[in-house]
Amino acid sequence: VEDEECCVEMISSSTIQLHAPDGLKANRNGEYKETQYSFTKVFxxxxxxxxxxxxxxxxxxxxxxxxxxxxxxxxxxxxxx
Structure with missing residues:
Protein backbone atom coordinates (compact mmCIF):
# COMPACT_ATOMS: atom_id res chain seq x y z
CA VAL A 1 0.00 0.00 0.00
CA GLU A 2 1.55 3.26 -1.12
CA ASP A 3 0.40 5.41 1.83
CA GLU A 4 1.78 3.07 4.49
CA GLU A 5 5.20 3.72 5.95
CA CYS A 6 7.74 0.98 5.35
CA CYS A 7 9.56 -0.16 8.48
CA VAL A 8 12.08 -2.43 6.70
CA GLU A 9 14.57 -0.91 4.29
CA MET A 10 16.98 -2.86 2.10
CA ILE A 11 20.35 -1.10 2.58
CA SER A 12 22.40 -3.44 0.39
CA SER A 13 22.25 -6.92 -1.10
CA SER A 14 23.13 -8.29 2.35
CA THR A 15 21.76 -5.75 4.88
CA ILE A 16 18.36 -4.49 6.01
CA GLN A 17 17.57 -1.64 8.39
CA LEU A 18 14.50 -1.47 10.64
CA HIS A 19 12.73 1.84 11.18
CA ALA A 20 10.14 2.47 13.87
CA PRO A 21 6.71 3.58 12.65
CA ASP A 22 5.88 7.23 13.36
CA GLY A 23 4.83 7.78 16.96
CA LEU A 24 6.52 4.67 18.35
CA LYS A 25 8.67 5.24 21.40
CA ALA A 26 10.95 2.26 21.88
CA ASN A 27 12.83 3.18 25.07
CA ARG A 28 12.41 5.31 28.21
CA ASN A 29 13.99 8.35 26.58
CA GLY A 30 11.41 8.28 23.83
CA GLU A 31 14.09 7.54 21.29
CA TYR A 32 14.27 4.78 18.75
CA LYS A 33 17.53 3.50 17.41
CA GLU A 34 17.41 2.14 13.89
CA THR A 35 18.75 -1.39 13.79
CA GLN A 36 20.61 -3.11 10.98
CA TYR A 37 20.81 -6.85 10.32
CA SER A 38 23.16 -8.57 7.89
CA PHE A 39 22.51 -11.80 6.02
CA THR A 40 24.23 -13.82 3.34
CA LYS A 41 21.80 -12.29 0.85
CA VAL A 42 18.73 -10.07 1.04
CA PHE A 43 16.05 -10.31 -1.63
Missing amino acids: GINTSQMELFEDVARPLVEDLIQCKNGLLFTYGVTGSG
Missing part, protein backbone atom coordinates in the same frame (compact mmCIF):
# COMPACT_ATOMS: atom_id res chain seq x y z
CA GLY A 44 14.01 -7.26 -2.60
CA ILE A 45 10.24 -7.04 -2.71
CA ASN A 46 10.18 -7.54 -6.48
CA THR A 47 12.13 -10.82 -6.42
CA SER A 48 10.31 -13.57 -8.29
CA GLN A 49 9.98 -17.13 -7.03
CA MET A 50 12.17 -18.27 -9.91
CA GLU A 51 14.98 -15.85 -8.95
CA LEU A 52 14.75 -16.98 -5.34
CA PHE A 53 14.83 -20.65 -6.36
CA GLU A 54 17.83 -20.12 -8.66
CA ASP A 55 19.84 -18.32 -5.95
CA VAL A 56 18.85 -20.40 -2.92
CA ALA A 57 17.40 -23.80 -3.73
CA ARG A 58 19.05 -24.85 -7.00
CA PRO A 59 22.58 -25.04 -5.49
CA LEU A 60 21.19 -27.17 -2.64
CA VAL A 61 19.37 -29.49 -5.04
CA GLU A 62 22.49 -29.87 -7.16
CA ASP A 63 24.53 -30.72 -4.05
CA LEU A 64 21.90 -33.26 -2.93
CA ILE A 65 22.12 -34.97 -6.32
CA GLN A 66 25.88 -35.26 -5.69
CA CYS A 67 25.13 -36.98 -2.31
CA LYS A 68 26.08 -33.90 -0.27
CA ASN A 69 24.11 -32.68 2.72
CA GLY A 70 21.89 -29.63 2.47
CA LEU A 71 19.38 -27.72 4.55
CA LEU A 72 16.81 -25.15 3.47
CA PHE A 73 15.15 -23.51 6.47
CA THR A 74 12.19 -21.27 5.76
CA TYR A 75 10.08 -19.19 8.09
CA GLY A 76 6.82 -17.41 7.50
CA VAL A 77 3.14 -17.24 8.25
CA THR A 78 1.36 -20.53 7.58
CA GLY A 79 -0.65 -20.37 4.38
CA SER A 80 0.89 -17.07 3.28
CA GLY A 81 2.30 -18.47 0.07
Whole structure:
Protein backbone atom coordinates (compact mmCIF):
# COMPACT_ATOMS: atom_id res chain seq x y z
CA VAL A 1 0.00 0.00 0.00
CA GLU A 2 1.55 3.26 -1.12
CA ASP A 3 0.40 5.41 1.83
CA GLU A 4 1.78 3.07 4.49
CA GLU A 5 5.20 3.72 5.95
CA CYS A 6 7.74 0.98 5.35
CA CYS A 7 9.56 -0.16 8.48
CA VAL A 8 12.08 -2.43 6.70
CA GLU A 9 14.57 -0.91 4.29
CA MET A 10 16.98 -2.86 2.10
CA ILE A 11 20.35 -1.10 2.58
CA SER A 12 22.40 -3.44 0.39
CA SER A 13 22.25 -6.92 -1.10
CA SER A 14 23.13 -8.29 2.35
CA THR A 15 21.76 -5.75 4.88
CA ILE A 16 18.36 -4.49 6.01
CA GLN A 17 17.57 -1.64 8.39
CA LEU A 18 14.50 -1.47 10.64
CA HIS A 19 12.73 1.84 11.18
CA ALA A 20 10.14 2.47 13.87
CA PRO A 21 6.71 3.58 12.65
CA ASP A 22 5.88 7.23 13.36
CA GLY A 23 4.83 7.78 16.96
CA LEU A 24 6.52 4.67 18.35
CA LYS A 25 8.67 5.24 21.40
CA ALA A 26 10.95 2.26 21.88
CA ASN A 27 12.83 3.18 25.07
CA ARG A 28 12.41 5.31 28.21
CA ASN A 29 13.99 8.35 26.58
CA GLY A 30 11.41 8.28 23.83
CA GLU A 31 14.09 7.54 21.29
CA TYR A 32 14.27 4.78 18.75
CA LYS A 33 17.53 3.50 17.41
CA GLU A 34 17.41 2.14 13.89
CA THR A 35 18.75 -1.39 13.79
CA GLN A 36 20.61 -3.11 10.98
CA TYR A 37 20.81 -6.85 10.32
CA SER A 38 23.16 -8.57 7.89
CA PHE A 39 22.51 -11.80 6.02
CA THR A 40 24.23 -13.82 3.34
CA LYS A 41 21.80 -12.29 0.85
CA VAL A 42 18.73 -10.07 1.04
CA PHE A 43 16.05 -10.31 -1.63
CA GLY A 44 14.01 -7.26 -2.60
CA ILE A 45 10.24 -7.04 -2.71
CA ASN A 46 10.18 -7.54 -6.48
CA THR A 47 12.13 -10.82 -6.42
CA SER A 48 10.31 -13.57 -8.29
CA GLN A 49 9.98 -17.13 -7.03
CA MET A 50 12.17 -18.27 -9.91
CA GLU A 51 14.98 -15.85 -8.95
CA LEU A 52 14.75 -16.98 -5.34
CA PHE A 53 14.83 -20.65 -6.36
CA GLU A 54 17.83 -20.12 -8.66
CA ASP A 55 19.84 -18.32 -5.95
CA VAL A 56 18.85 -20.40 -2.92
CA ALA A 57 17.40 -23.80 -3.73
CA ARG A 58 19.05 -24.85 -7.00
CA PRO A 59 22.58 -25.04 -5.49
CA LEU A 60 21.19 -27.17 -2.64
CA VAL A 61 19.37 -29.49 -5.04
CA GLU A 62 22.49 -29.87 -7.16
CA ASP A 63 24.53 -30.72 -4.05
CA LEU A 64 21.90 -33.26 -2.93
CA ILE A 65 22.12 -34.97 -6.32
CA GLN A 66 25.88 -35.26 -5.69
CA CYS A 67 25.13 -36.98 -2.31
CA LYS A 68 26.08 -33.90 -0.27
CA ASN A 69 24.11 -32.68 2.72
CA GLY A 70 21.89 -29.63 2.47
CA LEU A 71 19.38 -27.72 4.55
CA LEU A 72 16.81 -25.15 3.47
CA PHE A 73 15.15 -23.51 6.47
CA THR A 74 12.19 -21.27 5.76
CA TYR A 75 10.08 -19.19 8.09
CA GLY A 76 6.82 -17.41 7.50
CA VAL A 77 3.14 -17.24 8.25
CA THR A 78 1.36 -20.53 7.58
CA GLY A 79 -0.65 -20.37 4.38
CA SER A 80 0.89 -17.07 3.28
CA GLY A 81 2.30 -18.47 0.07
